[in-house]
Amino acid sequence: MTVTLEPAIHGDRVSLLRVLGPAHVWALGVGIVLVGEFTGWNFAADKGGALAALIVCWVVGLLYTSVAMIDSEVTSTVAAAGGQYAQAKHIVGPLMAFNVALFLVFAYTMLEVSDAILLGDTIVAKAGVEGLTHNSFIAATIVVLAWLNYRGVLMTLNVNFVITAIAYISIVILFFSVSPWTQGAVLKLNELVTPGNALPYGWIGVIAAFQFGIWYYLGIEGTTQAAEEVRSPARSLPYGTMAGMITLLIAAAMTWYVCASMMPWEYLGITYYPLWDAGKLTGSPLLENLLFVATLLAALASANGCINDAARAWFSLGRDRYLPTWFSAVHPRYRTPYRSILFLLPIALAFAFIADLNQAITFSILSGVLQYTFMSINIIMFRKKWPLGSIRRGYTHPFHPIPAIVLFSLCVVTFFAIFLGFGSQLIAMVAFYFLISLWFHFYRYKFVRRGDQFTMPWPKPQGY
Amino acid sequence: MSRYTPPEQSKAGQVFDIAVVVVAIFVALWLPLKLGLAGAAKSIDALDAKTWEALGQNPTMASIWEKLGYTPETAHDIIQNRFHYVIDWPTLVIMAAVLIGYFVFLFRASDREYRDVINEKFDDK
Amino acid sequence: MWTLLSYACWGISIVLALWMLYDWFKVDTTFSEEVLTSSREGELEAASEKHRI
Numbered sequence: 021m022t023v024t025l026e027p028a029i030h031g032d033r034v035s036l037l038r039v040l041g042p043a044h045v046w047a048l049g050v051g052i053v054l055v056g057e058f059t060g061w062n063f064a065a066d067k068g069g070a071l072a073a074l075i076v077c078w079v080v081g082l083l084y085t086s087v088a089m090i091d092s093e094v095t096s097t098v099a100a101a102g103g104q105y106a107q108a109k110h111i112v113g114p115l116m117a118f119n120v121a122l123f124l125v126f127a128y129t130m131l132e133v134s135d136a137i138l139l140g141d142t143i144v145a146k147a148g149v150e151g152l153t154h155n156s157f158i159a160a161t162i163v164v165l166a167w168l169n170y171r172g173v174l175m176t177l178n179v180n181f182v183i184t185a186i187a188y189i190s191i192v193i194l195f196f197s198v199s200p201w202t203q204g205a206v207l208k209l210n211e212l213v214t215p216g217n218a219l220p221y222g223w224i225g226v227i228a229a230f231q232f233g234i235w236y237y238l239g240i241e242g243t244t245q246a247a248e249e250v251r252s253p254a255r256s257l258p259y260g261t262m263a264g265m266i267t268l269l270i271a272a273a274m275t276w277y278v279c280a281s282m283m284p285w286e287y288l289g290i291t292y293y294p295l296w297d298a299g300k301l302t303g304s305p306l307l308e309n310l311l312f313v314a315t316l317l318a319a320l321a322s323a324n325g326c327i328n329d330a331a332r333a334w335f336s337l338g339r340d341r342y343l344p345t346w347f348s349a350v351h352p353r354y355r356t357p358y359r360s361i362l363f364l365l366p367i368a369l370a371f372a373f374i375a376d377l378n379q380a381i382t383f384s385i386l387s388g389v390l391q392y393t394f395m396s397i398n399i400i401m402f403r404k405k406w407p408l409g410s411i412r413r414g415y416t417h418p419f420h421p422i423p424a425i426v427l428f429s430l431c432v433v434t435f436f437a438i439f440l441g442f443g444s445q446l447i448a449m450v451a452f453y454f455l456i457s458l459w460f461h462f463y464r465y466k467f468v469r470r471g472d473q474f475t476m477p478w479p480k481p482q483g484y
Numbered sequence: 485m486s487r488y489t490p491p492e493q494s495k496a497g498q499v500f501d502i503a504v505v506v507v508a509i510f511v512a513l514w515l516p517l518k519l520g521l522a523g524a525a526k527s528i529d530a531l532d533a534k535t536w537e538a539l540g541q542n543p544t545m546a547s548i549w550e551k552l553g554y555t556p557e558t559a560h561d562i563i564q565n566r567f568h569y570v571i572d573w574p575t576l577v578i579m580a581a582v583l584i585g586y587f588v589f590l591f592r593a594s595d596r597e598y599r600d601v602i603n604e605k606f607d608d609k
Numbered sequence: 610m611w612t613l614l615s616y617a618c619w620g621i622s623i624v625l626a627l628w629m630l631y632d633w634f635k636v637d638t639t640f641s642e643e644v645l646t647s648s649r650e651g652e653l654e655a656a657s658e659k660h661r662i
Contacts, residue, residue: 033649119590
């Protein structure tokens with residue numbers, strides 16, 4: 021690099037750069053999530069059978085459609101880096117915001133860790149070389165992507181757009197190359213999913229499957245983290261998020277159809293590479309290799325988006341003094357929250373080396389569901405404190421409060437599902453959030469400026 | 485209402501706070517693993533007859549298993565490894581209480597802090 | 610070939626990590642802390658969008 025450091029300072033301030041369009045928002049949202057089609061969703065089949073995986077695909081799709089609608093409304097109005105964190109700060113209060121930011125950082129960092137482990141394991145499985153471990157590939161994934169994020173958001177999300185599109189197209193290619201319109205040739209859904217084995221555990225299995233059903237879509241709400249970097253947040257964020265959600269619903273349906281028609285559910289439930297396996301089972305080396313590459317690309321895109329989102333949430337915490345202001349530094353040339361990116365890098369690396377894939381996924385899902393529970397209450401409070409017409413909203417979601425109620429009910433079901441699978445871990449995690457909340461409320465909050473946290477040019481909320 | 489001026493935090497204090505958060509994160513992740521709490525209850529319902537029929541696999545399924553490189557013997561542990569969903573009521577009650585308590589505390593404490601924010605933001609104009 | 614790739618991955622990781630550390634050090638010593646942490650939430654909205662109902 022021969023270019024000298026020229027500070028891109030407007031006035032005397034350095035801020036994040038507004039360069040992104042709706043396509044980047046789509047790439048950020050879908051990029052994070054799409055890996056879920058390549059691994060993770062299929063564990064829902066393990067929990068409740070192939071049909072349960074399909075049912076949760078739809079029902080959890082409903083949960084996330086509610087998330088996307090609610091999120092689009094609030095974030096097109098509260099457009100700030102940190103996304104749901106800034107929403108919580110303006111609508112519920114500082115302690116909630118602190119917790120939401122932690123949910124975000126953990127959900128994304130653990131998702132990044134899972135992606136890196138998946139990528140490493142996929143390469144090791146492909147290589148089949150004695151003694152080859154996944155550590156070097158994990159390290160390269162995390163460090164290279166952190167570097168990309170460090171160097172600028174536009175390049176990061178351009179890359180994400182390309183690799184996400186390739187991974188997505190490969191699912192479409194797989195779908196059409198197994199002649200989905202005729203059963204019996206390649207696809208044998210009737211023989212693989214029979215009345216006898218469709219729901220091997222009955223309905224309790226369907227509920228248990230919710231835990232991994234989340235994985236079909238986890239992370240789509242991350243689009244809001246880009247709020248300070250999109251050119252017109254009020255338009256691009258709802259548009260990119262909704263388009264992303266539609267894309268994902270289609271991908272999830274295609275993935276289930278192909279995989280359930282090609283593998284017995286017992287195998288589907290334990291494999292780490294359902295789509296790659298489907299590619300193998302077609303017998304075509306071309307498809308097999310395509311799906312192998314697509315699995316890697318999807319994992320990369322996801323980890324990339326996660327670094328982006330986790331760093332922004334961490335950065336926002338520093339900016340409001342919830343954590344030391346040191347984290348709120350913006351790189352004068354690349355205009356990225358570079359210290360947050362660097363700080364989270366070794367944490368992600370450490371967990372990628374010590375945690376296992378299941379645990380990382382569960383931690384991520386738990387933090388996600390805690391956050392959705394917050395969102396359902398948040399939107400009700402938002403409409404109450406600032407009724408329609410009292411402030412300008414970029415987008416107003418229809419059927420309020422039905423999406424909020426649906427979201428809340430499905431979160432309760434998902435908590436029950438997690439209880440069936442990982443009950444004690446849920447208690448341990450909530451205990452952690454509880455303790456750190458006490459720490460924040462009684463100690464850390466004294467360093468926070470009060471009125472300055474409220475940055476939106478809104479009137480006083482009703483009832484205060 | 486007077487403006488609240490937070491104390492300046494020393495460098496050492498900042499570093500200490502970061503360390504607290506990092507340690508808390510690691511403990512939260514490590515403890516469940518160390519105590520063996522992570523992971524769901526799955527156990528193998530062993531069968532004596534190891535054939536595809538006994539394992540409940542029809543010829544189509546059996547052919548796919550074989551394509552994937554499994555024999556009835558090697559697939560046995562995968563197919564018969566089942567969940568045993570039992571609702572452990574005391575744990576469920578504890579979990580529900582912890583979750584509800586957590587959210588109630590969050591919203592109540594947040595609201596107290598939020599009132600300060602609103603007062604300072606809108607009253608000193 | 611895979612083993613070689615594995616070594617290449619370690620190499621890339623170390624080089625990029627060192628570069629980031631170097632750049633971090635350079636930035637932190639070139640610019641003052643006030644400039645680096647001068648980003649404010651909602652600043653652009655206030656400046657560029659006149660808020661009307």
